[in-house]
Structures are given as C-alpha cells and as structure tokens.
Amino acid sequence: MEILVLAKQAPETAEADLEITRDGADVEREDLVYTINEWDNYAVEEAVRLKEAHGGEVTVLTLGDEEAEDVLRRGLAMGCDQAIHLNDEAFLGSDPASVVRAMVKALGERRFDLILCGVQSADQGQGQTGVLLAQALGLPYASLAVGLKLAEGGLVVTRELEANTLEEVALPLPALVTVQSGINQPRYVSIMGIRKVRGMAIEAHDAEGLDLAGQVGPAASCLAARRLALPETGAGAEILTGGLDAVCARAAGIIREKGGRK
Amino acid sequence: MSGILVIAEHRQGQLRESTLEALGAALTLIPAVGGEVVTALLADEPEALAAPLLTRSPGLRLLAHPELKEYNPEFYLPALADLVAGMAPALVLLPHSSQGLDLAPALAGRLNLPLVTDCLGLDWAGGALTARRLIYGGKVVESLTLKPAATVVATLQAGAFAPTPEGVAPAPESVRLTDLAPRHPRRFLRQLAAAVEDVDIAAAEILVSVGRGIGGEDNIPLAQALADALGATLSCSRPVADMGWLPKSRQVGTSGKTVRPKVYIALGISGAFQHQAGMKGSQTIIAVNKDPRAPIFAVAHYGIVDDLFKVLPTLTAAVKA
DSSP, rough: OOEEEEEEEEOOOOOOOOOBBBTSBOOOTOOEEEEEEEHHHHHHHHHHHHHHHOOEEEEEEESOOGGGGGHHHHHHHTTTOOEEOOOGGGGTTTTTTHHHHHHHHHHOOOOOOOOOOOOSSSOOOOOOOOHHHHHHHHEEEEEEEEEEEEEETTTEEEEEEEEOEEEEEEEOOSSEEEEEESSSSSOOOOOOHHTTTTTSSOOOETTTTOOOTTTSSSGSSEEEEEEEEOOOOOOEEEESSSSHHHHHHHHHHHHHHHHTTO | OEEEEEEEEEEETEOOHHHHHHHHHHHHHHHOOOOOOOEEEEEGGGTTTTHHHHHTTEEEEEEEHHHHSSSSSHHHHHHHHHHHHHOOOEEEEEESTTTTHHHHHHHHHHTOOOOOEEEEEEEEETTEEEEEEEGGGTTEEEEEOOOOOOOOEEEOTTTSOOOOOOOHHHHHOEEEOOOOOOOOOOOOEEEOOOOOOOOOGGGSSEEEEGGGGSSSSGGGGHHHHHOOOOOOEEOOHHHHHTTTSGGGGGBSSSSSSOOOSSSSEEOOOOOOOHHHHHHHSSSEEEEEEEEEOTTHHHSSEEEOSSOOHHHHHHHHHHHHO
C-alpha cells in the first residue's frame, strides 16, 4: 500500500504567552517552539501503522521553510520511507488553494493508494487543505477520521460527528482521509531516532521548478488583508488574589456554597 | 452577484440548530449584501424537516432525492454545484460542523470559490467579506478580508451567531432531483452511538475537569483527590482524552458531552471554543490556569492564575478543612 501523508510545522501555543507584532500582521515568533502539527502527528502515525500492517511505503510531504525539514526528519524517524519538501519564500502567504496547487504540481504523475493528513492545523485551523487536495486530485475522501480500516473492498472510515456520535462511511481506494486527534497514540520519537535518518535524502522543490510563478503567495491568495489581535477579555472571571492559602480557602468556600456542599 | 445561500443541516430526522444560526447570520448580512436569502434543504423527504424554516427563511429550496437521506458529499456536491451556478449568490454559508468541514472545501474546490472557515463574525462592505475567526487555540483573533469574488463560501462556528427567530412565511420551492451523478462511490454505512460509559459526566453536580496542563496520566490522581473530597466527578478536555489519560466518555466539548453542573472546576484547560461550547452553561465556573490570558477566563466566573500543581493540593486540603 503506497501512502502519502501531509504534515506541517506549527508552533506549540497551548502554554505559550502569545504577543502580536506591532503591525498586527503576525504573532511574535521569536520565543515560540515549533513542532509537527498535532493533527498531522496522528496522521503520520496512522500511515506508518497501515504500512506496518499491510506493507508498502509511506511518503511524507511538507510545505514550509528550512526549519520545516524537522517535520520530515521526524516523519522518517517514525517510519516514513520518502520525504518531499516544498520550500520557497514564494510560498509564504499562500492560501490553502495555492498550497494545494503547489502540492499537486510537486506530486506530478505519482499516485498513492491513500493520502492522509490532519483535520486542521494548530495555528490557522482552517481545515481546508486535505479536502481541497482530494478535489484537486479527483479522489473520494472523508474527513474527521477517528478510525480507519481496510474492509468492504476499500476503506471504512469512522468519522467523528457532534455530541458523542460517530458515523461509518465506505470509500473505494485510492482515497484521501483527514485524521482527527486521538485516532491513535503516536509513537515517541527519540533524538537517536532522528539522528539515524539524518542521512536520508529529501526531495526538495521550489516554486520556479514547479512552474508556479504567480500561482502561489499573496498575489494568488483569496485574501486581501489579514489583521491579528488578542481577544478582548470582556467581563470575564473575577481573579482571586492573595496568598495561595487564602486563594484556595476562598475557592473552597465558593465551591461548597455553589455546589451545595455545606 | 447577490443574495445569500444557506445550506441546511439535518441528522436523524431533525433539522440541526446550527442551520438556524447560519440563517440568522445571513439575515443580518443581507441588507449589506443585497438580494435574497435562500435556504437549501437537501433530504430524501425535505418537506418533513422543513417546518422550522417555513417561518424563518425568506427563500426556501427543498431538494429531494432518495440518496440525500444521510449526508454524503458525493450527492450533495452535484446538487449544490447546480444550485450555486443557477443562483449565483454572493455568499454561501454553512455551519462549521462535521458536515460543513467535510462539504465546504469540496464545494469551494469544485467550483473554484474562495473559502473562509470557522467564522465568529462576518461583515460585508464594498463587495468584500471580512471574517473574524479565532486561531492558535482561541488565543488570537484573526480578521480576514477577502478579495472581491463572484461567490464566497464561509463556514460558521457553532454558537457564534444567534439563531433567527420566527417571522416570515415563504412558499417553499420543491424540486425533486432526478439525476445526481456521484463522482465516487463513497457510501454512508451507519451511525454509531457513543461507547459504553463508566460514568455519566452530564449528571454530575460538581465536575473537576482536567486539561493538557495536568501534564500526564500520572498526575490524574491529584485531580481525583480533589474530586473525592468534593464528592465530584472527574471530566476532561479533548487533549486529555486524545492522549488516553482519561476515557473518551469523560470528554467535555462539541464532540464530547455538553455539561451544566452547579460547579465546573477547570484545571489546566486553556478553553478552546470547542471546549467552551460544552461547559459554558455551568452555573459556576472556576478556572485554574497559569496563563492569565487563557480563553477559559473569559467564560469563568472565578479564576486562579497560578501553577496547577501548587493549587491542587492546597485546594484539596482547603476543601477538607
């Protein structure tokens, strides 16, 4: 089974104190720690598990700067066999449709039985790339997979709906599936593991080589402008202040009173 | 191009509330956009589902076909492609749901239309759409202004727009579709209920809820100790269930459970929108987080800005005192 998995780099922001640049165009990136997008990590793990179960090869593809190569090395360390890097400043400011255009060009005549990627990214969270790529390649697809198995002469995908509900859909292969977080428990990647794959070749592409001049970046984007701001805090919570003991005593009092635990 | 097309959503024989929210957004925008608001309801028997729309949507297009009983993009897409081509709306609105997330990029891709997803706010000025959305897990607000385009597709975050009240009573236009050609044989197999549960978190009076900040499975007993001292139930946010630190049945949020306890204690939960949607109806919310700007504090009534691992033992002791 030949599998392609898309993975991008994203900053870890769950614990980060984010600031906006003075021009409002971006977040301050200096202190941010980058890693593989959480959803894509699940997708890579799922791809490698399918390979381990059914044979074949996994190719991991990213679009991003030099640093994004870490995502590919990480993927190779997890068990991917090939890596493709779309790396060009011209790709900066591309909208998802342009990103997909670049991917389609880079893939050329290559065909895969299955393409996997995360449902969305931890930074922009647009949730567009996977399904757009399926459309561009003319593939059947399913999004939000929390389960995936080969059956029914193709693939049976368990999709996560709202309110603790799931649905199963059947897809013929080849197909594209976007993977929801929690579908598996991704394996741990050690520094040693990444060292072992440092000699593996990475196939690199730039915009010119892919004949994408004018078809990527801000000029080709559907966006005219983008401004960032920190959310207004509004009324929000009453922050309990004082020493730790006093704060906790106050909180305990509130919980007992409001929770009917006198 | 003018007018707004709203794509209705239904599941298990019920029109979904998110449809009325999308319609509310459309009716708010329509004076600026111009033209008419039309809701498209695709189903095997759309008349049976249309009641809430009859008194709300100025235009109503009921598209009937046996294959539209359950959502399946292979049948939705050809029907909607024809509808969008015929109506040429300025805007197409869908809920940002498991269906909208599946359908909107495919529709936009197939018709080569710009798409903006998971919007919290929409403005229309000078023929261009500006969408407000949350990024970086709800920590940053992004305003995107799109280049003018014939038709723009947007998906709307659940709960972000007020559902439209009853009012107009249009005459729906029913169309029985005869020829819906899927490009691929994606098939709906079945809907599954949630897995068997050890405990029903929705029934708890007090929930002690842990998030990513709890750091690992080994620290769960710290939160359990607080829950035990209070006679409370332990619940969690999505990352905790994803990482297997607590079972999925304990997950609060859009894809998990909606809870409304007397007291909800959020420990190390940053408060992404999908989590807030599942707990903001709680009577009293107390949040503990070391990031004073964590989105959870916007919905909490009381906040403690401190290290969770300092607060937990002290709070447990205070509760027992």
